[in-house]
Amino acid sequence: MRVVVVGAGLAGLSCAGALQAAGHDVTVLEKARGPGGRMSTRRRDDWQGDLGAQYFTARDPEFVDTVARWEAAGVAAPWHGRLVRLQDARVTDVADGQQRWVGAPRMSAITRWLAQGLDVRASVRVTGLRRHGGGWVLDIDDGSSLDGVEQVVLAVPAPQAEPLLRPHAPSLAAAAGHARMQGCWAAIVRGLEPAPAFDAAFVVEHPLRWIARDGSKPGRGNTPIWVAHGSGAWSAARIEQQPGEVAGELAAAFQSAAGLRTPPEVLSVHRWRYSQCIEPLADGYLLDAASGIAACGDWCNGDRVEGAYLSGQKLARALSDPAQFS
Structure with missing residues (x-):
């Protein structure tokens, strides 16, 4: 069967x-310059930062085994940074017992590893589908x-x-319309x-919802590079603005969140128009x-990195089952 997957x-x-x-x-078409999606990392000569997914956990046994294979391949590693909750200048350690994982030496290492051996065609935007x-x-x-x-x-x-x-x-289409996503x-x-004095924080009741020292993650060289994510409401109010307009x-x-004497230097700003699925x-x-025709993604399967991976696996099994096409 000849299959085209739209989205890498x-x-x-x-x-x-x-x-x-x-x-x-199988052919994969990707509108961006390379694979990764929200598992992306932005890099320059002297810095890098994970712009999208910051970490992932593994609960389902199938995904636990998958993460073990990624670790053995050297593209994933456990992250043991100090994680806290920030609210009204109060710092509370997060002790939820969860093992958090990241791509190594960057989050995009996982998707680039998965793309090996696949026919991935980048900078290709699909504008429509026709039956013929x-x-x-x-x-x-084009x-x-x-x-x-x-x-x-x-x-x-x-x-x-x-x-x-x-x-x-x-x-x-109606089902997809019920999966509301925010930027x-x-x-x-x-x-x-x-x-x-911490490596990452969930920020509560604030314009930001997350900050993390990217350099604290495995393979990053302990650099002083940090990543910030705006809250859903704050981002939604500015979603049509340009990066330069929201950088300040x-x-x-x-x-404000980190209690700094002066504002940090902003190296890069990115708008995720569809960041998280809230339903x-x-x-x-x-x-x-x-x-x-079919669809898969985290929005089909619980809105986690784990859910995204397993969604693709479940759909592949369904498509490979001859009973589906009898």
């Missing part, structure tokens, strides 16, 4: 790899198209999947003085077997 984030790569291992002909001769034609933003496709997998955020699903699988402004900063506010918010589905994936 964790769910898409998970699904694509499993389908290829099952003997299918019992299969699918995918229209690309005016070209990809035809002869038997199965389409949409591994993109729910608001991007919904308009592509609507003309062909209205029930799936997030993220910043990478440097120059914290005095340096906080992010710096001031970081100064995820519990289906695992969406599939219209009759028409050959």
